[in-house]
Structure formats: C-alpha cells, structure tokens
Amino acid sequence: MIELGKKQTLTVVKTVDFGVYLAEKDDKEGKDSVLLPAKQVPAGTKAGDELTVFIYKDSKDRLIATTREPMLQVGQTAVLKVSQVTRIGAFLNWGLEKDLLLPYHEQTTRMQEGKDVLVALYIDKSQRLCATMKVYHYLSTRTPYVVGDQVKGRVYEISGNFGVFVAVDDKYSALIPAREAAGKYRPGEILDLRVTEVKEDGKMNVTDRQKAYLQIEEDAESVLSVIDEFAGVLPFDDKASPEVIKREFGLSKNAFKRAIGHLLKEGKIEIKERRIYKK
Structure with a gap:
C-alpha cells in the first residue's frame, strides 16, 4: 500500500x-x-x-x-520556518515545492513570517498532510539522558496545572513541573536545563534552576533587585502568600524563604513590622 x-x-x-x-x-x-x-x-x-x-x-x-527530501514524515517532529501567514493558517517550508499548512486550530502561539516553530506532521480528516504545534504525543520517550545531564529544550506548551512542557533536542518528551517553574516562559523559547528525573515511561522532568547551593545565591540577588524597585522597603515579609511571591519574584514560596534566610544571614536585610528592609 x-x-x-x-x-x-x-x-x-x-x-x-x-x-x-x-x-x-x-x-x-x-x-x-x-x-x-x-x-x-x-x-x-x-x-x-x-x-x-x-x-x-x-x-x-x-x-x-x-525524490526531494522532506524535513519530516508522518508522526515525526521537526523545527520548520514560517514562509507565509494567511487567513487559513501558516505555511511552513519543509523542503518540498509545496509548503506545509499549519492550520490556525493547531497553533499554540501567534505566527510570524521567518519564525522557527516545532511541529509534528499528521494526516487530517480530509486525508491531507498538515502540521501541528501540539506535539506532546509525537515526542520520543526513548531518552538517552540520565539524571544530572545538562540538556537544551524548546518550550512548546505552558500549563498552569502541570508546568512547562519542553521538547529536549526538539525530540524528547520533558516537563518542568509547576513547582519548579520559576519566572516567565514563552512558546518557542530555548532553555538550558538539567535532568532531575527519568520516569519509567521514559519521560523526563527537568529544571532550569541550578543546584540548590548555587540557586540560593542567584535567587538572593533577584530578591535584592526587587527590593530596590520598592525603594529599599518590601511591603511584605516571608509570610506573604505564594501567589504574591510568584507574581513579584517568579519564585516558589520555599525558594523565596531560602533566599530571605540567606540574605538575613549575610546581614543584607532585616525584617521588622512585617516588612523587609534592605540594609
């Protein structure tokens, strides 16, 4: 056939x-x-x-x-360049004379000509070849990586419940769990990551945070810079809600408390009347 x-x-x-x-x-x-x-x-x-x-x-x-070589086949993923954006979707250069359609309903972020996007190739209900940015089910779980490895991953989806979905090497399935996701992320962004867990099904958990003893220093500097933005007086202490801490610092409450503890130990801040003052 x-x-x-x-x-x-x-x-x-x-x-x-x-x-x-x-x-x-x-x-x-x-x-x-x-x-x-x-x-x-x-x-x-x-x-x-x-x-x-x-x-x-x-x-x-x-x-x-x-006889020309396409950049991907059905069921595979690849990073393709947007050649045109139209009212029916974006068209991608995939190595053949006829560009590949990425329909609007298969896009997870706004398209621009010249932009690189990670997609998978599938056959739609009309038996046409199309691209999708919803690549979760197309990524490989046969990872060659182990815990502690440094890898690069492309953000392809962001979930408030689960975290940040990442394609390591644009090929392997990985997740930055919500509890580890610090700061702001954008679909298409490429991150330097560390493998923290390889599950039985081959999917990876990864983090863009450094090992704890290095991360505390970085978080502490970040907290100090935010205190400076508040003219040296933070209008709340380390008992603030996780939502406020996440909004202002992009940190989990535990990471924030560790950074505050570090700054207190170094004598760079003081806490009084439920406020944090820079010394």
Whole structure:
C-alpha cells in the first residue's frame, strides 16, 4: 500500500512523457500507482527500476511522488520556518515545492513570517498532510539522558496545572513541573536545563534552576533587585502568600524563604513590622 506522508521504495511500472508511474513491487499492472514528475526522474530510469520517494499531495489534492527530501514524515517532529501567514493558517517550508499548512486550530502561539516553530506532521480528516504545534504525543520517550545531564529544550506548551512542557533536542518528551517553574516562559523559547528525573515511561522532568547551593545565591540577588524597585522597603515579609511571591519574584514560596534566610544571614536585610528592609 502506498502510504501518504512517508518515504517508500517503489518500482517503475510505466513511463510517460510527463514522468513515470510507480507502484509496489507486487503491483505489476500499476493498479495502485503514483506519478513521479519528469523533472524529478533520474536520468536513465526505465521500467522495473526501484526508486525511493516521498508521497504527498499536489495542488489539486492528488497523490504525487518526489525524490526531494522532506524535513519530516508522518508522526515525526521537526523545527520548520514560517514562509507565509494567511487567513487559513501558516505555511511552513519543509523542503518540498509545496509548503506545509499549519492550520490556525493547531497553533499554540501567534505566527510570524521567518519564525522557527516545532511541529509534528499528521494526516487530517480530509486525508491531507498538515502540521501541528501540539506535539506532546509525537515526542520520543526513548531518552538517552540520565539524571544530572545538562540538556537544551524548546518550550512548546505552558500549563498552569502541570508546568512547562519542553521538547529536549526538539525530540524528547520533558516537563518542568509547576513547582519548579520559576519566572516567565514563552512558546518557542530555548532553555538550558538539567535532568532531575527519568520516569519509567521514559519521560523526563527537568529544571532550569541550578543546584540548590548555587540557586540560593542567584535567587538572593533577584530578591535584592526587587527590593530596590520598592525603594529599599518590601511591603511584605516571608509570610506573604505564594501567589504574591510568584507574581513579584517568579519564585516558589520555599525558594523565596531560602533566599530571605540567606540574605538575613549575610546581614543584607532585616525584617521588622512585617516588612523587609534592605540594609
């Protein structure tokens, strides 16, 4: 069976002026054949030859073969560049003559021409090849990484309940848990991360925070800079609500309390009347 969206090795069953027809080896009569246009037919090709091609659809929605190399196949992910934004969606350059459609309902952030986006390739209900930015189910769980490894990951979705979903190497499934997610994140942003857990199913938990003894120093400096913005007097102490702390510092309450404790120990701040003063 000739499969849409995949590379296949097919046999030349018929030669015509405008190309050659290809079919599976057992389909001698070419009942289920596909055209490879003449401009892509290798010189000297004849009936019975085998060619490796990619199957997609032309502008008239007909199956067609190409010897050009697409950047991804059905079920795979890749980073593609936006070539055009239209009223029906964005079109992506994926290495073929006809650009790939990323429909509006499959976008998770606003598109701009020239922007790089992580997408997966799928077949829609109309049997057309389309891209989606909702890549969670397409990412690999066969990670080569272990706890402690430093990796790079691209943010592709942000959830208030679960955390920040990340594609490590644009390929492997990972999550910054909500309790670890500090600061603001943007879809498409590439982060330096550390693997904190590899689960039985192969999915990873990662963090963009440093190891505790290094992170406290960084958090403490961040807290001091915010106190400066409040003219040296923070109008609440370390008993403030987690929501207020997250809003003002991008830190969890525990991380904030550790930073405050560190600053108190170093004599850089003092707490009185439920306020924090910079010394």
